[in-house]
Amino acid sequence: MVLFTETTRRPDRLRAMIAVDTARTKPGARGAMTGARYIESLRDGREVYIDGRRVEDVTVHPAFKDMIAELARCYDLQNSPPYRDEMTFIEPESGVRTSLSWLLPRSAADLKLKRRNSELWNEFTWGQLGRSPDILAPYIISALHLKDAFSAVKHPRCDFGENLANYYRYCLENDIFLTHALGDPQVDRSTQPQNQQREIPEDEQVALHVVEETADGVIVTGGKQLSTAATHAHDCYVALSATFAMRNDPRCVLAFSIPLASPGLKILAREPVSRWFGSWGHPLQMLDEQDCMLFFDRVLVPWDRLFMLYDATPMVKMLGAGGGSVNFNFLGWANLCRAYTRMQLITAVATMVAEAIGVIEYREVASKLGEMVTYCELWRHAMDGVEHEAGPTPSGQWSLGPGRGLHIWFAQTSGRMTELLREICGSGIIMQPSENDLANPEIRAYLDKYMRGKGVGVDYKSRLFRLAHDLAASSFGMRQDIYEYWHGGDPARNRINLLRSYDQSAMRGRIEELLSRPLAHGTTS
Numbered sequence: 001m002v003l004f005t006e007t008t009r010r011p012d013r014l015r016a017m018i019a020v021d022t023a024r025t026k027p028g029a030r031g032a033m034t035g036a037r038y039i040e041s042l043r044d045g046r047e048v049y050i051d052g053r054r055v056e057d058v059t060v061h062p063a064f065k066d067m068i069a070e071l072a073r074c075y076d077l078q079n080s081p082p083y084r085d086e087m088t089f090i091e092p093e094s095g096v097r098t099s100l101s102w103l104l105p106r107s108a109a110d111l112k113l114k115r116r117n118s119e120l121w122n123e124f125t126w127g128q129l130g131r132s133p134d135i136l137a138p139y140i141i142s143a144l145h146l147k148d149a150f151s152a153v154k155h156p157r158c159d160f161g162e163n164l165a166n167y168y169r170y171c172l173e174n175d176i177f178l179t180h181a182l183g184d185p186q187v188d189r190s191t192q193p194q195n196q197q198r199e200i201p202e203d204e205q206v207a208l209h210v211v212e213e214t215a216d217g218v219i220v221t222g223g224k225q226l227s228t229a230a231t232h233a234h235d236c237y238v239a240l241s242a243t244f245a246m247r248n249d250p251r252c253v254l255a256f257s258i259p260l261a262s263p264g265l266k267i268l269a270r271e272p273v274s275r276w277f278g279s280w281g282h283p284l285q286m287l288d289e290q291d292c293m294l295f296f297d298r299v300l301v302p303w304d305r306l307f308m309l310y311d312a313t314p315m316v317k318m319l320g321a322g323g324g325s326v327n328f329n330f331l332g333w334a335n336l337c338r339a340y341t342r343m344q345l346i347t348a349v350a351t352m353v354a355e356a357i358g359v360i361e362y363r364e365v366a367s368k369l370g371e372m373v374t375y376c377e378l379w380r381h382a383m384d385g386v387e388h389e390a391g392p393t394p395s396g397q398w399s400l401g402p403g404r405g406l407h408i409w410f411a412q413t414s415g416r417m418t419e420l421l422r423e424i425c426g427s428g429i430i431m432q433p434s435e436n437d438l439a440n441p442e443i444r445a446y447l448d449k450y451m452r453g454k455g456v457g458v459d460y461k462s463r464l465f466r467l468a469h470d471l472a473a474s475s476f477g478m479r480q481d482i483y484e485y486w487h488g489g490d491p492a493r494n495r496i497n498l499l500r501s502y503d504q505s506a507m508r509g510r511i512e513e514l515l516s517r518p519l520a521h522g523t524t525s
């Protein structure tokens with residue numbers, strides 16, 4: 001039976017991919033995640049702790065249930081008629097309909113499909129999720145691009161490149177939600193020089209390392225700081241960041257992916273942000289995606305889930321950590337679309353606030369709003385630029401053009417945008433009545449009189465300012481700012497890595513030539 005026949009709009013290759021016979025559907029492949037399946041999948045016995053207590057079921061715990069419900073809603077949306085064709089596709093080899101986040105792009109048209117999918121994920125979640133299910137899929141896809149480099153590291157028990165390829169298929173066919181954990185715990189940074197080969201052995205008490213090889217896999221012990229969404233993702237991709245790639249002790253050189261419910265893996269969730277009573281206390285509070293410490297206590301990593309062991313060469317290459325250039329776009333559309341949605345949201349809220357209190361005509365305020373629009377526009381042009389520079393990689397994937405400079409720029413600009421929003425709001429960002437204040441007849445008349453805005457009532461104004469508060473003044477907003485600054489790794493380190501791989505030879509050559517000869521039109525006296 002033909003599942004779906006596409007009409008005129010789509011590229012030929014996709015049309016071919018979509019008309020698939022259900023008889024060919026691979027047994028066990030479950031395809032695009034649904035809300036109900038997602039919630040059920042999290043009842044897996046994972047060992048989560050918060051505020052000193054073990055959590056029995058993350059799907060009903062007050063600290064996590066809203067985020068989980070929100071993602072379940074998004075998963076249902078990706079399967080719903082209005083979005084199904086923009087967020088899922090039928091994968092020819094397995095015959096299952098699955099998420100476009102997992103499509104391995106092989107053409108400019110594929111990249112366009114992926115862009116739209118990422119735009120929708122971010123539209124649904126207001127550009128607030130650094131770890132939506134769409135975000136980590138590009139990591140595995142990007143690593144696959146270097147499959148041969150991973151295979152080149154030999155181990156008698158497995159082929160690391162093949163493991164990556166098989167794991168990718170598992171994620172693709174089952175729409176797995178990944179998070180990742182790269183850094184060492186923040187115990188003592190004095191022994192980890194940035195961008196340099198580490199000379200002192202890692203602290204065995206702290207850094208994640210292999211303690212034993214067994215017939216089933218390696219046993220690992222140690223900590224990771226940190227892993228966003230570990231409370232509600234399925235698997236964790238554990239590897240090294242550019243800072244930690246050049247290890248001293250080979251036992252600390254590891255990359256693998258395992259379920260977050262793996263025995264021995266303990267997950268410590270931080271205090272929730274922006275919790276408040278009332279139905280519209282914090283409009284974005286359902287998007288608290290949590291950040292967690294991971295403690296591995298003799299956790300088994302099966303041989304078929306290991307991607308790198310004892311030799312970091314492929315990871316150093318993948319991350320450009322050795323100063324080499326990275327000719328593929330590591331993060332793909334997911335992060336670019338997220339940043340764009342976030343910038344547009346902050347700019348629109350600032351504009352609406354300026355209108356609501358009658359300051360939009362002031363030159364200083366309008367100029368600040370114009371600065372915000374400038375950033376939105378720059379980002380849009382940059383997105384078009386990396387799309388324009390997209391092309392095939394040696395492995396046959398299509399990659400967006402290089403985007404390392406973009407991510408560094410956003411790490412420094414995101415905070416500027418929330419600063420501008422705070423400046424435009426004035427004290428109103430904190431001085432608003434609550435929902436219960438508004439319902440109280442004894443003070444309501446005062447609120448109507450003294451807390452309304454220019455042409456808007458107090459209800460609208462307080463809700464609008466609460467959104468601004470969520471973005472730029474609340475614990476949620478501060479966490480988002482901190483996330484944007486740090487999530488791609490230390491911006492200073494990233495700038496240094498970019499500098500070291502940046503080709504300046506043409507301009508340097510011209511300068512050297514200029515300095516080597518008398519000026520053509522220079523004066524002599």
Ligand SMILES: Cc1cc2nc3c(=O)[nH]c(=O)nc-3n(C[C@H](O)[C@H](O)[C@H](O)COP(=O)(O)OP(=O)(O)OC[C@H]3O[C@@H](n4cnc5c(N)ncnc54)[C@H](O)[C@@H]3O)c2cc1C
Pocket residue numbers: 131179180181182183185186189192193194225226227228229241291479482483486487488489490492
């Ligand atoms: C909200 C949030 C979510 C995150 N989510 C994830 C995630 O899901 N997965 C993941 O793997 N990581 C995640 N991270 C971690 C992120 O990658 C790190 O925060 C980042 O790499 C910086 O490391 P650090 O926090 O340990 O800071 P540190 O490295 O401890 O830095 C602290 C300070 O010391 C300076 N410093 C440190 N070392 C040196 C040095 N050698 N030379 C000079 N200065 C130095 C830094 O510049 C900084 O000012 C997240 C971080 C945040 C804040």
